[in-house]
Amino acid sequence: MMFAVAAAGVVVTMIFAMARALMGPNVYNRILAVNVFGTLSVMLIAIYGFVDGRPEFLDLSIVYALINFIGTIAVTKYVTFSDMGHGDDGDPAGDI
Amino acid sequence: MEMILDIVSWVLITGGVIFCLIGGYGLISLKDFYARLHAASLIDTFGVGLIFIGLMFQAGFTLVTAKLILILAFIFFTSPTATHALARAAINHDVLPEVDTEEERELVRKTKTTTQGTP
Numbered sequence A: 001m002m003f004a005v006a007a008a009g010v011v012v013t014m015i016f017a018m019a020r021a022l023m024g025p026n027v028y029n030r031i032l033a034v035n036v037f038g039t040l041s042v043m044l045i046a047i048y049g050f051v052d053g054r055p056e057f058l059d060l061s062i063v064y065a066l067i068n069f070i071g072t073i074a075v076t077k078y079v080t081f082s083d084m085g086h087g088d089d090g091d092p093a094g095d096i
Numbered sequence B: 001m002e003m004i005l006d007i008v009s010w011v012l013i014t015g016g017v018i019f020c021l022i023g024g025y026g027l028i029s030l031k032d033f034y035a036r037l038h039a040a041s042l043i044d045t046f047g048v049g050l051i052f053i054g055l056m057f058q059a060g061f062t063l064v065t066a067k068l069i070l071i072l073a074f075i076f077f078t079s080p081t082a083t084h085a086l087a088r089a090a091i092n093h094d095v096l097p098e099v100d101t102e103e104e105r106e107l108v109r110k111t112k113t114t115t116q117g118t119p
Helices: A002-023 A027-052 A055-081 B002-029 B033-059 B063-092 B102-115
Strands: none
Touching (some): A002 A027, A002 B033, A027 A055, A027 B033, A027 B063, A055 B063, B002 B033, B033 B063
């Protein structure tokens, strides 16, 4: 029961994030909203595993967390440089 | 003992969900991109942290807890990195924060020129 309530709260937050992704004024707002949506889906999968009594779903959570990070960095880099193979040109902060 | 663990985990999970809802509300109601980054970081730190620690109390000392710690540590390291990359990309592409006074505007211009990398 408790897990169902928690899952419902996470789903409501996902709706908020999706609303921001749809109405965001520029591409950075959309990337931010999709990043938050990914984090929330990691949480939702973890909670759903407990609702169902099968916490093996956590393996899927791990994969989602990995893909979420890589995807955010990749899309940000592509939007910024229009190129995935951009060098860092001696920039101390790296190429991201 | 069982009941104490249940109560602790319920309090933590409820707190995490409340943080998530606050962050989501901030995501749609705040006016500025950088303010929205702030709201999103609320979900990435307190929301995820409290909910996953609450789930750990439910799981006990099993492999499930190890996996939860793994996910939590990964999100704790990667989420600030992604936020930093996003903020840096945004300020280099002329998405400036909305400020009120002239000196704050001056500060924004200075920050922009120091973070300006290659275009």
